[in-house]
Amino acid sequence: xxxxxxxxxxxxxxxxxxxxxxxxxxxxxxxxxxxxxxxxxxxxxxxxxxxxxxxxxxxxxxxxxxxxxxxxxxxxxxxxxxxxxxxxxxxxxxxxxxxxxxxxxxxxxxxxxxxxxxxxxxxxxxxxxxxxxxxxxxxxxxxxxxxxxxxxxxxxxxxxxxxxxxxxxxxxxxxxxxxxxxxxxxxxxxxxxxxxxxxxxxxxxxxxxxxxxxxxxxxxxxxxxxxxxxxxxxxxxxxxxxxxxxxxxxxxxxxxxxxxxxxxxxxxxxxxxxxxxxxxxxxxxxxxxxxxxxxxxxxxxxxxxxxxxxxxxxxxxxxxxxxxxxxxxxxxxxxxxxxxxxxxxxxxxxxxxxxxxxxxxxxxxxxxxxxxxxxxxxxxxxxxxxxxxxxxxxxxxxxxxxxxxxxxxxxxxxxxxxxxxxxxxxxxxxxxxxxxxxxxxxxxxxxxxxxxxxxxxxxxxxxxxxxxxxxxxxxxxxxxxxxxxxxxxxxxxxxxxxxxxxxxxxxxxxxxxxxxxxxxxxxxxxxxxxxxxx
Numbered sequence: 001x002x003x004x005x006x007x008x009x010x011x012x013x014x015x016x017x018x019x020x021x022x023x024x025x026x027x028x029x030x031x032x033x034x035x036x037x038x039x040x041x042x043x044x045x046x047x048x049x050x051x052x053x054x055x056x057x058x059x060x061x062x063x064x065x066x067x068x069x070x071x072x073x074x075x076x077x078x079x080x081x082x083x084x085x086x087x088x089x090x091x092x093x094x095x096x097x098x099x100x101x102x103x104x105x106x107x108x109x110x111x112x113x114x115x116x117x118x119x120x121x122x123x124x125x126x127x128x129x130x131x132x133x134x135x136x137x138x139x140x141x142x143x144x145x146x147x148x149x150x151x152x153x154x155x156x157x158x159x160x161x162x163x164x165x166x167x168x169x170x171x172x173x174x175x176x177x178x179x180x181x182x183x184x185x186x187x188x189x190x191x192x193x194x195x196x197x198x199x200x201x202x203x204x205x206x207x208x209x210x211x212x213x214x215x216x217x218x219x220x221x222x223x224x225x226x227x228x229x230x231x232x233x234x235x236x237x238x239x240x241x242x243x244x245x246x247x248x249x250x251x252x253x254x255x256x257x258x259x260x261x262x263x264x265x266x267x268x269x270x271x272x273x274x275x276x277x278x279x280x281x282x283x284x285x286x287x288x289x290x291x292x293x294x295x296x297x298x299x300x301x302x303x304x305x306x307x308x309x310x311x312x313x314x315x316x317x318x319x320x321x322x323x324x325x326x327x328x329x330x331x332x333x334x335x336x337x338x339x340x341x342x343x344x345x346x347x348x349x350x351x352x353x354x355x356x357x358x359x360x361x362x363x364x365x366x367x368x369x370x371x372x373x374x375x376x377x378x379x380x381x382x383x384x385x386x387x388x389x390x391x392x393x394x395x396x397x398x399x400x401x402x403x404x405x406x407x408x409x410x411x412x413x414x415x416x417x418x419x420x421x422x423x424x425x426x427x428x429x430x431x432x433x434x435x436x437x438x439x440x441x442x443x444x445x446x447x448x449x450x451x452x453x454x455x456x457x458x459x460x461x462x463x464x465x466x467x468x469x470x471x472x473x474x475x476x477x478x479x480x481x482x483x484x485x486x487x488x489x490x491x492x493x494x495x496x497x498x499x500x501x502x503x504x505x506x507x508x509x510x511x512x513x514x515x516x517x518x519x520x521x522x523x524x525x526x527x528x529x530x531x532x533x534x
Contacts, residue, residue: 022169027282029176034278035354036180040187040195042359043275043367044268046131047192051199052274053124054138056259058112058146061105073240074157076394077233082161093233094222098154100234109147116140123256124270126263134193141200145207149175152207155214162221171210178206240398254412254445258438261420266432268367273435276371279350280439283339284383318461321391325457325464328387333466333474334521336383338512340376341478342505346485347372349504352497365497367432374436378443381450388453395460404452412445473519481511 041048074097081090112119116139120132127135156168182202186195262269342350347369356365389401419437424430458464485508492500516523 022166022171025170026172026176029173029180030278031282031354033176033179034275035357036183036187037199038275038355038360038364039358040183041192041271042361043271043364045192045359046267047134047196049267049270050127050131050134051138051196052271053127053259053263054120054135054142054200055203056256056274057116057119057123057135057139058109058143061108061112061143061146061150073237073393073398074154075161076396077237077240078157078161081233089231089233091222093231093237094154094158096230096234097237098151098222100230100238101154102151105147105150109143112143112146113140116143123260124263125260126265134196138196138200141197142203145204148204148207148211152211152214155211155218158218158221159214164217167217168214171213174209174213175203175206178202178209240393240396254409254442257409257413258416258442261416261438262435264421265434268364269432269435272364272367272371272432273438275351275355276368276375276435276439279354279368280343280372280375280379283336284379284386321461322464325387325391326466329384329464329466330470332383332387333380333471334516334523336380337471337474338478338481338509340379341475341482342508343372343376343379345482346489346501346504346508349489349497349501353501353505356497362497367435370433370436371439374439375443377440378446381443382446385446385450385453388450388457391457391461392453397460400456401453404449404456407452408445408449411448412442415441415444470521473521474516477512477515477519477521480515481508484508484511 037048037051041051074094078090078094081087081093116136120127120136120139124132124135152171156171159165159168179199179202182199182205183195186198190198258273259270262273348365351368351372352362352365355368356362392398392401416438419441420434423437424434454465485504488507489500489504492503513523
């Protein structure tokens with residue numbers, strides 16, 4: 001590896017660490033928020049099902065126009081302008097795009113609030129009576145907050161392009177803190193309907209705070225004397241934005257299809273799915289998003305810097321690109337494989353340690369465990385697929401991820417309906433366990449999307465991926481570590497899951513690192529430095 005390539009990889013790893021630190025802080029706050037909601041609402045109340053469903057409906061706006069679509073379309077163009085030292089044009093482009101985006105989102109927020117009585121039955125048709133009416137009311141309250149979060153995603157795109165990752169990814173702490181404070185202030189002595197309304201208002205306030213902590217920095221970075229203009233870079237962002245938005249929307253629609261199907265499950269199905277999602281997206285966010293977010297500006301710079309080249313030199317030109325991809329994929333696999341094994345082996349401890357208090361009981365923890373185990377099937381594939389999508393966006397190709405996302409959507413929807421609503425009665429198991437079938441079917445669809453994305457990128461830049469021998473050693477190490485963790489678990493007396501998890505999970509983690517070392521698996525840079533320090 002040349003010194004210049006090695007230096008760029010080191011800078012990428014530092015950016016990756018900053019993103020991971022920001023996500024870790026915000027996700028930890030998110031887990032505390034979910035734990036507080038579980039304490040006051042439990043799992044099997046109509047009010048918490050209504051809140052979780054209502055929270056997800058306007059969140060479609062953020063998912064479509066927010067971080068994924070906006071970053072994938074905006075960052076490559078904005079970064080390319082800055083690489084070519086066109087800073088004034090870059091700032092003008094950023095401001096113009098923000099104004100256009102805000103206008104579109106404002107209209108959609110208003111439409112969403114007015115159309116809530118018609119949107120809600122379409123997305124959760126299984127809700128009836130009081131649960132449906134409460135969901136509609138909450139949807140109307142939550143839509144403005146989703147619009148503010150889209151504006152916050154624009155700030156994130158600007159800050160990431162300038163290498164300021166920690167602030168942008170830790171900003172959601174403000175949103176989580178507002179919701180936690182709302183529960184602490186209003187949670188005692190009120191009926192659950194009223195508390196759900198207060199919590200929705202707390203979410204809107206938190207969305208404003210998340211935007212407010214980023215806005216001064218993003219505005220300063222894009223401040224120039226030029227006025228706004230719909231220039232060619234703005235048009236290019238718009239051309240990229242539409243297919244990327246549809247692509248991200250297809251991925252996000254998988255979650256809405258899951259919610260649609262879960263609305264036909266017994267009360268608690270929607271909330272169980274939401275709680276499990278909060279837990280299994282933690283490793284995806286911490287490792288998958290951190291690496292993908294750090295990679296997008298770096299890969300965009302690579303593409304912008306080499307310009308025209310001889311097609312016969314394709315492999316040499318894309319060598320840094322492939323090295324970044326392979327390094328990122330190996331880091332993902334190192335952390336995601338043990339996460340999947342932990343969800344299968346210790347999902348009840350994880351759910352119990354974080355959620356089991358107040359109205360949330362041990363049976364609820366076991367239910368979330370089953371859903372987590374289903375999600376582990378596609379955890380590795382979904383995380384790697386995100387990085388492959390980012391690589392396509394950096395190369396200016398938004399159409400192939402769009403096509404593959406629709407394939408995933410079709411497979412997840414059809415298979416999810418069968419696994420959630422058809423198979424449980426045929427197998428003689430409780431209907432509520434259809435939620436685990438939903439996450440398992442989404443995992444199968446995730447593997448299909450990953451295979452398609454990898455084949456497409458490899459055809460463009462040459463072979464990428466993680467060696468099979470490396471992945472197999474990771475799985476063996478994780479399974480051996482799970483055996484050690486279960487040995488400790490069986491030896492412990494009856495304790496609250498919080499205390500059992502505090503003992504068993506560190507044993508599992510330490511055993512995994514030990515087994516990986518014995519099997520000759522190189523530890524990621526941060527862990528190597530920690531081990532040398534110890």
